Amino acid sequence: MQISLTINGTEYCEEVEPRTLLVHFIRDQLGLTGTNIGCDTSSCGACTILVDGQSAKSCNLLAVQAEGSEITTIEGLAGEDGLHPMQQAFHECHALQCGYCTPGMVLASVSLVEEYPDLDGQGVREGLEGNLCRCTGYQNIVKAVLSVGK
């Protein structure tokens, strides 16, 4: 099947197998490997991207379902003048260690702060429940997200 969509500002028109997961399409077909795969049950959130501005787990969608949508992956988040404020906050708060969950965690956080700019620490924690990190213990991630939210 043929799908058309925009990823990080670039329009793509691609042929895909109907069964292709969106995450595999992005990673394997387009070579945007910043989006990681951490599980096969949509539990970990490593593959989180923004679809039309809202966070979504790209392992939980078929590529064909993204027809016509506007997608941001981690490769498209930084601007010409440097890291996105959320990326910068993660850096400054030491909110990553191995970095595998980081692209998904950052994008989920961008979406969370966009939707709920006034969240407190517990709100951030609940908002990020779908994104697992095994390294940081979350404390610095919460700190980073709060620093951007304010």
Place this chain on the structure above:
Amino acid sequence: MTVTDDTVTTSGIIGQPRLRKEDPALLTGEAKFMDDLALPGALWVHCVRSPHAHATIVSIDTSAALATEGVEAVYTGADLADLWEAPLPCAWPVTDDMKSPDYWPVAQGKVCHVGDIVAVVVASSRYTSADGAEGVVVDYEVLPAVISIEDAVTDEVVIHEGLGSNVSYEWPLIPDPEGVEAAFANATHHITETYVHQRLIPAPMEPRGVAAVPSPHNGDMILYSSTQIPHILKVMAALTAGIPEHKLRVIAPAVGGGFGCKLGVYPEEIICLTLALRHGVPIRWTEGRTEAATATIQGRAQRQTIELAADENGKLLAVRATLLADMGAYLQLITPGVPLLGAFLFHGLYDVPLYSFTCKSVFTNLTPTDAYRGAGRPEATYAIERAMDVLALEVGVGPDEIRSLNFIPTEKFPYDSPAGLVFDSGDYQPALDRAKELINWEDRRAEQAERRATGSKTHLGLGISTYVEMCGLAPSRVLASLNYGAGGWESATVRILPTCKVQVVTGATPHGQGHETAWSMIVADRLGVDPDDVEVLHSDTAISPLGLDTYGSRSLSVGGTAIWMATEKVVEKASLIAAHMLEANADDLELANGVFSVKGTPGAEVPLAGVAFAAFTAHDLPDGLEPNLQAEVTWDPPNFTFPFGAHIALVEIDEETGEVEIIDYAAVDDCGNQINPMIVEGQVHGGIVQGIGQALWEEAVYDEDGQCRSTNLGDYLVPSAAETIDMKLDHTVTPSPTNPLGVKGIGEAGTIASTPAVMNAVVDALRHLGVTEMAMPASPMRVRRTIEAAQGGVS
């Protein structure tokens, strides 16, 4: 600035929080993890795995798989057996008569755990390899499965018939058997407790992955793997797959967490190597999360009995630990050694004159176990710290008081432990005092009493865990005495380039710990250069040929020390050149802020950059001196290091639902001098949450047939942000005298300390309801049932 009087003088970079140079690539998606590598022309492997825990393979029909579109080949164990030089290695035969079954990458006639590989499908893509696997039909004759340690020791069903028993080895450490017996006979208090460490799934966020890439011309092979141990893997894979060591290059790309489970030589690594040799094209495999639950090693899985003998005041007279350890179906790289890592620490940080440890390790029809964050030390700490609370109750003193009474006194360091080690340095009471302050111990105790008095159904519990751990797995001679199959040194090369930028080559391979930043700080501090001007090379055996990698919190105290020493050697050589340039005596020179100057002679100076360029041009060097500035050091430390600390958890338990909530947590850790406190803090945070996971949520659940019922992250509960809280951290600094940096190690401390702290808090919260013990994980259902049992209801 001086870090301490005991160790090196530093220029102030060491000890400062400094943002990580690793971060930008990881934050932008630029970093290349295993599955991100583009390998044109690669074929994909899909492993067909046993659905049974114990079965004989009657037949395998691969015809349908071979007919599947995209499938290039299908191999069974029989097809590949002749291609391997040796079974998968176990590098730690702890006793000379240890029983060890052959562990072949693909099963030979029989499967011994769910997830054991029975066939391999090679196809053009990830999807078609999975399609092919659907067509592999295996006829099994199912055998009775041995699931529990208790069943295993009976030998009613022997898993590996040729070995004659399920017991792999028995290992005693009893320096004074009569003394221990006498101590228990004469003790006022004799505590006996039994604890079970459930099986844990390490669950790094990146599952494992492998790719083997052959050179079509000269037989060279690159093995990419998401491994913690590229150097050890290289040696072991060469021996197993039958590839000459100099023809094999191992590269670990960015590795998305390890926690010990990537410290192995796995079937898939050998399979990809073997098939790349056969097909002459890159062969790759990526693990799925569900696969990871049965194909990657698991942790803990021990049943321990600990006995304490104490006098009337609660002063310990002897500690006796007896361990039954579940090895799983086969011995992975260091499986048998894990219990030994705990064997030296069941007496904790207490001044105990007499000690006895015995361990029996058995095979079961479950996934192999191996090192998981802390490896042996969390198990030991759990036993002694839980038992100390029981002793405190029996003696009638507080859990803090029983610990203070028994701490090894500071003046006894270096301390000869009853298990035969020498603890390097320690000062335990200040850590406990500070942790009590952070948690508001007295106020919380009062609040707990008030809730009990008012009949509240929401109970508060305070749990202490003090710990000492054995880090810096190194001293080669000590490891030899434990039959470990390798040394424990680490290598480093420091090279000053012509433009005075610096290159560091390390054998301590990182997987998220921030080595590039920390190593840059060590070198920059000494040379007076900017840490950003230091390049750290690692994780590729062609670039860093010598190393023993990262595990057991050894990187800094062994690898970091090697880097410091190599830097010193470079400075020594540079000072000879600087002296030559200044027409001075090298002994009169000092290097500060990147400039060599003659002490007491203002203006007589030359920058390091000038010396570096002179070393490069080599136009005018002192007679006999080789050009260029570089030095290599291989450091084999004289002893382990012994970090310590005190953690206190405050939990609240809803009696109606059984839910345990952590509401406050204080941790005071002492890892000696800190290179980068920001990194230390991050390691402690993550470690604590990982240990809390074991206490409250995590468990590899098996049914009676040996089926894992927690094979995904929906069923296996890795803590999320919502379950965890902000922790209160502080530290004390007691430098290690065993290395010039005075460092000890921190990566596993949080995990070691937090599990017993939380479980002690859980029992403390429910004690007034008659609860005396709680098994892990303290899930709501288990908590409810334990309360009901304590109150005479159904259990």
